């Protein structure tokens with residue numbers, strides 16, 4: 001076997017070159033070396049430039065073994081998985097198989113699964129499966145791969161910005177496998193097995209939220225799922241208003257206008273939660289038909305006070321829709337505050353709930369889920385279709401959903417993921433959510449203890465928002481923007497958010513403030529790996545702050 005080199009030279013010990021521990025694992029470049037290089041990102045990106053000329057014949061550097069459930073696992077496994085992630089970023093340009101940044105192990109199990117699928121159709125006369133233009137497929141796919149490099153590293157713990165992460169390998173593999181059949185879950189005529197799998201998987205989500213009886217289905221995402229819930233609300237409370245908080249997802253207002261329903265925006269308290277006093281006042285006007293409570297707001301992960309909203313429902317009789325597109329799965333987490341837990345414990349009193357498997361459910365995009373407590377709302381969907389519903393008198397999912405064609409592959413992927421990682425408290429999936437929450441708590445504690453930062457409130461889930469302490473709102477906003485940019489140059493991807501200055505008493509007192517919002521930093525720590533990676537994320541945040549402060553002074 002050829003001697004391993006790095007960047008065409010023997011790594012020295014200072015470089016963190018051959019390190020006995022790494023050698024044992026087949027690695028010849030130590031983690032310390034990689035970490036130091038990561039810390040240098042943004043300082044001319046010289047490493048990346050160097051790497052462009054890196055030796056192309058570097059043999060396989062390491063072969064981390066990804067268990068199928070590598071996302072949620074033991075510390076040791078997590079360390080293995082994250083090591084390989086780090087490698088890709090640092091050694092971009094070195095022959096790709098040198099590192100294992102992107103999970104590929106499931107590719108190895110796919111052919112056997114595909115053959116098993118094929119056996120089910122073995123009685124059919126053979127068809128010529130030769131692919132025309134096969135060599136071009138490789139070429140075009142290569143172009144696709146190159147184009148896809150133009151992305152932030154959503155799969156890596158250094159991406160700690162928006163709600164983005166890749167699906168679990170089982171979901172990816174099951175989805176891919178299903179595309180050989182390409183079932184359509186609109187009707188049993190188009191996707192028998194995948195429709196059954198959808199009903200099973202959706203029932204498990206409903207059970208997670210406390211519903212043994214329900215009506216529900218998957219959708220293309222949270223927006224479509226919310227649209228269905230509000231459409232049902234509009235049918236049952238004709239012409240009445242939909243009310244949601246100012247921190248609810250922006251689509252609720254838009255959906256209401258699509259449905260021709262009036263919309264009322266309710267203010268929030270200083271923790272981004274619906275102000276129930278304001279809700280009570282609005283309800284007294286008598287024109288609200290549906291209240292949308294957000295359990296896990298997009299911006300701050302705040303939880304609207306479900307117990308109080310339910311108390312108001314007894315008085316005013318509105319329909320309660322819970323948008324738990326982001327937060328729904330945290331029903332399984334054991335490390336919520338008492339107040340947050342109370343909201344989850346009563347969520348099953350809602351009339352409808354939306355949860356997005358393509359957010360915290362480890363699914364590829366295109367997977368939302370709407371659930372109704374009363375299965376009778378299915379009658380509202382009644383329609384005639386002269387083309388479908390012929391092969392079975394059983395319920396076809398298209399009969400209870402607004403969308404027609406829907407990917408059966410989404411249902412297959414979700415079903416497989418939930419088989420591997422059941423939606424139970426104390427299970428591996430729940431442990432992953434708990435790790436995300438721990439990461440958020442640790443980050444929040446760190447920020448609260450550092451006088452350079454302003455933390456408006458501790459996270460309720462795994463989303464943290466904060467602002468740099470500054471003399472004025474304008475300077476705080478400028479600093480946030482600079483820190484965001486500098487962190488990205490150093491390889492750490494955060495997000496930005498505009499929040500009311502009222503969340504920050506220090507900034508709210510600024511007499512020169514011209515705006516009632518301030519630009520803040522935001523981090524969605526939705527990968528369990530974030531918990532361990534904070535030790536590397538924090539120094540970069542620190543360095544980005546220094547950069548921003550120096551830039552500001554100069």
Ligand SMILES: Cc1ncc(COP(=O)(O)O)c(C=O)c1O
Nearest residue numbers: 221222223249297298323325326
């Ligand atoms: C709370 C909430 N509701 C709804 C949505 C919209 O979901 P989607 O983007 O899947 O349409 C989001 C998206 O971030 C969300 O966070």
